[in-house]
Amino acid sequence: MSGYILCQLKRAEIPYYIENISTNIYSIEELCYYFYHNIYLLDESILNEHLCDWIRKEFGLEKLYRRLYKVLEEDMGTGEFILAVFKEINYLTHQEFKKLNEQISLLEQQPKILREKKKGDYLVENKMYVNAVKIYENALLKEDNEGLGEQFRGGIYHNMxxxxxxLFQFEEAAECFLKAYQFLHTKQVLSHYLMACCMGNPEEFSGICNRMGASPQMQEExxxxxxxAGETVEEPQNQELGKCLEGFIKEYHRSTGF
Known part of the structure; x- marks a missing residue:
């Protein structure tokens, strides 16, 4: 994709608000940029009639509006929807779109609850933690019709x-890690639970460790x-602590594949 893309249409007077990244979109070019860089977040909460109406009202693109409505009505899929928008301003080369469409096709073949979890993971990676929590909570409400099992559900709790x-909400973090441990029963998740307890309630740390059967070696580690990490509750911007936290999910992914 080229480094610069000139805006070919006017900016919208009323922006299109994308809730899961808390962002206003003012142009077709911005919309294409969002599509291209956030494929894990593309779902019916974004690709819907409201977006079609916004495109027609703000830019007068009647032909594109009709095409997008047809895609929605006939349930043609995410790829067809965003292709129509990309074509409007020639945003991608043929090869770029082909590669993107392959990614989308693979994504659409995955179970819905797995896509929801990946959406949450993507938001965490991009430091949108509040929205990630909402996505994880929504994923936990969905039925596991694909039989992904307790390990998968434990993974959602862990990453939440x-x-x-x-967000430095240590009590909530500890509750999630404890639920994850009840599903997974791994030393790794137990360690994360105890670390959250130590951050939020250091006075009770030893007692919690004893109740959970943590060895003295684990406590010292x-x-x-x-x-x-230089962890203190009073220093929420500590970079070393941030790196430590970011390693939790990566470490978990490596060991489980989820």
């Missing part, structure tokens, strides 16, 4: 705990990690 940690 990571999002809460980034947790204290050492937090010491290295």
């Amino acid at each position: 705990g990571c999002a809460y940690l980034h 947790i204290k050492e990690k937090l010491k290295e």
Whole structure:
């Protein structure tokens, strides 16, 4: 994709608000940029009649409006919808769109609850923690019709705990990690639970460790990690702590594949 794309149409007087990234879109070019860089977030909450109406009202693109409505009515899929928008301003080369469409096709083949979790993970990676928590909560309400199992549900709780940690909501994080541990029963998740407890309630840390059967070695490892990160509740912008938290999900992905 080229480095610069000139705006070919006027800016909208009324922006299109995308809730999951808390962003206003003012032009077709901005909309294309969002589509291209956020494929995990593209769903019916964005690709809907409201977006079609906004495109017609703000830019007068009647032909595109009719095409997008047809895509929605005939349930042609995400790829067909965004292709129509890209074509309007020649946003991508043929090869770029082909590659993107392959990614979307693979994504659409995945179970809905898995796509929802990946959406939450994507938001965490992009530091949109409040929205990530909402997505994870929504995913937990969905039925696991594909039989992904307890490990998958535990993974959602684990990653939601990571999002809460980034928000320095230690009690909520600990609750999520504890639920994850009840599903997964791994040393890794137990360590994350105890770390959240130590951050939020250091006075009770030893007692919680004893109740959970954590070895003295694990307790010392947790204290050492937090010491290295320079963790204090009064310093929420601590970069080393941020790196420590970001490693939680990556470490979990490597060990589980979810």
